[in-house]
Amino acid sequence: MTSFRLDGRPVPFVPGQTLGAALVAAGRTSWRTTRNEGRPRGIFCGIGVCFDCLLTVDGVPDQRACQVLATEDLEVGTQEGERRAP
Amino acid sequence: MRPETLRDGTVDVAVVGAGPAGLAAAAVALLGGLTVALVDAGQELGGQFWRRPPEGSAVDPGDDLHHDLATYRSLAGTVRSAARDGRCRLLPGHHVWTAVAPPATAPGERPQGPLPLHLLDRSSGPGRERTLRLDARHVVLATGAYDRPLPFPGWDLPGVYTAGGLQALLKGGGVRAGSRVVVGGTGPFLLPVATGLAARGASVVVCEANDPRRWACGAGAALGLPGKLVEGAGYAAALVRHRVPVLLRHAVTAAHGTDRVEAVTISRLDASGGIVPGSDRRVEADAVGTGWGFVPQLDLAVTLGADLVASWDGNRVVRVDEWQRTSVPGLSAAGEVCGVGGAQLAVREGQLAAEGVLRDLGRPSVTGERGLARVRGAVARHRRFAAAMAHAHPVPEGWTAWVDDATTVCRCEEVCAGQVRRAVADGAVGVRQVKQLTRAGMGWCQGRMCAPAVAGLAGPGEGEVAERLVATPVPLGALARGNGSPPHTLSRPAPEEKV
Amino acid sequence: MRVVVVGAGIVGASCALAAARAGCEVVVLDRGQVGAGTTSRGEGNVLVSDKEPGPELDLALVSRTVWGRWAEELGADALEFEPKGGVVVATAAEALTPLGELVAGQEAAGVVAHAAGPDDLRGLEPHLAPDLPGGYHYPQDAQVQPVLAAATILAAAVRLGARHRPATEVVGARRSTDGALQAVLCADGSEVAADAVVNAAGTWGGQVGERLGAPVPVLPRKGYVLVTQPVPALVHHKVYSADYVANVAASTEGLETSCVVESTRGGTILIGASRERVGFDPAMEPSTVALLAAQAVRLFPVLERVQLMRVYRGFRPYCPDHLPVVGPDPRVPGVLHACGHEGAGVGLAPATGELVAAHLTGADPVATLGIDPRPFLPDRLLTGAGDATRTEDLT
Structure with a gap:
């Protein structure tokens, strides 16, 4: 089965799914924490408007999981608080 | 859809948004012999209504999620075939981040020169965005709408989605977001979301904040639209078949859980939308969908200075004339940005917008006089229906008390x-x-x-529609690389494109 | 004395507080809400570093002192007052000499500035591009959140008895037969009795002046502020390139762009400010935005992948000689002006308020504030015919 990695662990996906869809299908509902209160966040609007579902894709932070198509061996990272050390 | 090879020249029409309205506008403009650029932030034709997995994908969400697929296939077919002929540029993964209307020479006059749209191209993936400019003689805004969520305690827990978010996961990714789902809010859109999930084995409860008697008040308006009644009856049958309870005058008033939603509180509402004391009950849920109608995506319309008016549902929307022309010369609008009324209305408005452009350019009509009369009749009926629906599904006044x-x-x-x-x-x-x-x-x-x-x-206050000059976030590096003169336009490949 | 202040921006609020403290009965009128005009369209700069020696710098230094005092009295948090300091960076070695000359003049006027070599720059701002030749650190530069500050200052005036009437547009003035001001007339038909009226209408100061029978040439200058997504603290001071200093005093037509980069409490980074004089055409030029982005990335390469989230657009009100107009109008008794602060209204507001209060009460601003009021008087802007250049209709 095709998969990408979230923080190094494989997440299976069906080609054509977004990262967000694949994560939800895998039972994962959150992959980011908020800046001020550290609250967990995942998909909310699902159509690219709310920016709740941000994660890091191949080292590029702040990508919307609901918009980026999953591809084989993509390295995806969760984002904590203020996203990352620059 | 794959991005079209960039070619020389200003296009006759740039259509922003490839949903029902945009697809229809693009198809009619192409049938009328114009050159078209069709821009969409998403990967695929169809917008939210006809959201589908990308071409060639192994995801198969099932056709039962869609309506009017024949219309979609016909419009998309016209657009794709024109793309192969080089008359249509498909620009998926491109977001118009801003647009500037050139100053008109005189009030109401057509401005000199084309309308430049400034695009952010995300099609090459994260970290490889670039900015470019698309020049068009006419622009049709068909940017659609997004869910209107209202907050309730716990609505920011993971597992709480907008109703449209649940639907997008299902339509685009074939993913059922939960096995025990509560869908709450108001409006007819809650029903297809519920039936789609129930048909895939989820146990679903719908909380509709309004009362069916208000539907009945508006039913007269539906008489001219048998299709809408059939659609409604289809959902009703599906709800019965899948044993989906629809609780009228109920709302999800809280979501519970620590790191994700585990349960919700469902409350009965009184006439003003206040919680009936003692009516709260707790329902286990692993996914929640919330939606209170839709908000039109007006960013570009506002940035371009188009006049707005109040719509039937209380939203501000773009003011258009009988050809879907806005107050800005060269700029038309179609679909939900002109009033939230669903895909069938949007398709017809897109048709009229393209017909208006053909007319302005002195080209013959594609639809013909009698066809146009039928389209206008349908537009009028759908708008009446939309107004009746909006009237039957207001946001309850008392929601702030929750x-x-x-x-x-x-x-x-x-x-x-x-x-x-x-x-x-x-x-x-x-x-x-x-x-x-x-x-x-x-x-x-x-x-x-x-x-x-x-x-x-807080009350809407002045300037109730926000001005968002930047319609989508743009990496500073992409802007910086696009800095300098002349700008990277679609007619002039940027240096890095050759690499 | 009954004083009407027209304008509830940062300057109007400051005038109201200073006048109320001086014992005046104050009414603040604004056609909109607190700080909804140019005040809400800027970064909240309290800068001394960007000014050449002269009257504006003198006013800015006094203002900086008053900002510090108000922060103590009203609460630094209530103003989001941050004495973060400024760093002016030469983007090319050739700029170091003229920059040094400017600094020498500023120091003579009372500005504190420390030379910073490439290593010092890295210590001050670790994310600056490594090839920058040097610059200066200005510890006096500060920042406030302008709308919050205007609201807080106005609330302080209200506690002293001032009245605030938002959403009230001023349309004219009523005078007695001998020309004495009696009342200010509002669009809703109401009148506010007044012995003096302060035109603190910012970009609309020209128009309000006309309505009061005292036109002054206040012109709009377009400005943008770019706001990025929230990021961790990358930028610690207000950092700008030395060519910005030259641009402030420039009065040539056309595009003059430079960039100022800073972080906010909310985590966003602000990138300003283009200075483009193009009347009130509300269009935004993406080329200007791109230029600012390029300059910011030049200073801080780390911004390359940071995303632009919004653009504030506003109009900076300025007078032909780039000094604000503060003081009594010689043509029309009872009318005082306090507008035309260009991009420095937030920084200059407290001293402007104190200066207006001195004019109202007849105090000597040289003795009480250490400000020579003469360079700011409206007289300098009036033509021989006693009539100022007619400003555009701004409605």
């Missing part, structure tokens, strides 16, 4: 209802001033998610 002071209102900046209420008590008026004093609406989504809630807590 929101305690600790409830997050602005998800991005984590501003709670108490902060908004304090700012209002201190004299702040309207969304804009509350934003400046509390940061509600200043974050990533730029208030798209919280503005309806802030308006409800």
Whole structure:
């Protein structure tokens, strides 16, 4: 089965799914924490408007999981608080 | 859809948004012999209504999720075939981040030169975005709408989605977001979301905040639209078949859980939308969908200076004439940005918008005089129906009482209802001033998610439609690389494109 | 004395507080809400570093002192007052000499500035591009959140008895037969009795002046502020390139762009400010935005992947000689002006308020504030015919 990695662990996906869809299908509902209160966040609007579902894709932070198509061996990272050390 | 090879020349029409309205506008303009660029932030033709997995994908969500697929296939076929002939440029993964209307020489006059749209091309993936410019003689805005969420305690827990978010996961990714789902809010859109999930084995409860008797009031308007009644009856049958209870005058008033939603509180509402005391009950849920109608995506229309009017559902929408022309010369609009009325209305408005452009250019009509009369008749009926639906599905006045002071209102900046209420008590008026004093609406989504809630807590105030000159976030590096003269236009490949 | 202040921006609020403290009965009128005009469209700069020696710098230094005092009295948090300091960076070695000359003049006027070599720059701002030749650190530069500050200052005036009437547009003035001001007339038909009226209408100061029978040439200058997504603290001071200093005093037509980069409490980074004089055409030029982005990335390469989230657009009100107009109008008794602060209204507001209060009460601003009021008087802007250049209709 095709998969990408979230923080190094494989997440299976069906080609054509977004990262967000694949994560939800895998039972994962959150992959980011908020800046001020550290609250967990995942998909909310699902159509690219709310920016709740941000994660890091191949080292590029702040990508919307609901918009980026999953591809084989993509390295995806969760984002904590203020996203990352620059 | 794959991005079209870039070629020389200003296009006759740029259509922004490849949903029902945009697809129809593009198809009719192409049938009328014009050159078209069809821009969409998504990967695929169809927008939200006809959201589908990308071409060649192994995902198969099932055709039962869609209506009017024949229309979609016909419009998309016209567009794809023109793309192969080189008369249509498909620009998926491109977002118009801003647009500038050239100054008109005189009031109402057509401005000199084309309307430039400034695009952010995300089609090459994260970190490889670039900016470019698309010049078009006419622009049709068909940017659609997004869900209007309202806050309730716990609505920011993972597992709580907008109703449209649940639907997008299902339509685009074939993913059922939960096995015990509560869908709450108001409006006919809750029903296809519920039936789609129930058909895939989820146990679903619908909380409709309004009362069926209000539907009945508007039913007369539906008489001219048998298709709408059939569609409604289809959902009703599906709800019965899948044993989906629809609780009228009920709302999801809280979500519970620590790191994700585990249960919700469902409450019965009184006539003004207040919670009937003692009516709360707790229902286990692993996914929640919330939706209170839709908010038109007006960013570009506002940036371009188009006049707005009040719509049947209380939204501000773009003011258009009988050819879907806005107050800005060369700019038309179609679909939900002109009033939320569904895909069938949007398709016809897109048709009229393209016909208007053909007419302005002195080209013959594609639809013909009698066809246009039929389209106009259908537009009028669908608008009446939409108005009746909106009338039957208002946001209940009392919703703010469900929101305690600790409830997050602005998800991005984590501003709670108490902060908004304090700012209002201190004299702040309207969304804009509350934003400046509390940061509600200043974050990533730029208030798209919280503005309806802030308006409800604070009153709309002046300038109730936010001006968002930047319609989508743009990496500074992409802007910096695009800096300098001449700009990277679609007619002039940028240096890095050759690499 | 009954004083009407027209304009509830940062300047109007400051005038209201200073006048109320001086014992005046103050009414603040604004056609909109607190700080909804140019005040809400800027970064909240309290800068001394960007000014050449002269009257504006003198006013800015006094203003900086008053900002510090108000922060103590009203609460630094209530103003989001941050004495973060400024760093002016030469983007090319050739700029170091003229920059040094400017600094020498500023120091003579009372500005504190420390030379910073490439290593010092890295210590001050670790994310600056490594090839920058040097610059200066200005510890006096500060920042406030302008709308919050205007609201807080106005609230302080209200506690002293001032009245605030938002959403009230001023349309004219009523005078007695001998020309004495009697009342200010509002669009809703109401009148506010007044012995003096302060035109603190910012960009609309020209129009309000006309309505009061005292036109002054206040012109709009377009400005943008770019706001990025929230990021961790990358930028610690207000950092700008030395060519910005030259641009402030420039009065040539056309595009003059430079960039100022800073972080906010909310985590966003602000990138300003283009200075483009193009009347009130509300269009935004993406080329200007791109230029600012390029300049910011030049200073801080780390911004390359940071995303632009919004653009504030506003109009900076300025007078032909780039000094604000503060003081009594010689043509019309009872009318005082306090507008035309260009991009420095927030920084200059407290001293402007104190200066207006001195004019109202007849105090000597040289003795009480250490400000020579003469360079700011409206007289300098009036033509021989006693009539100022007619400003555009701004409605």
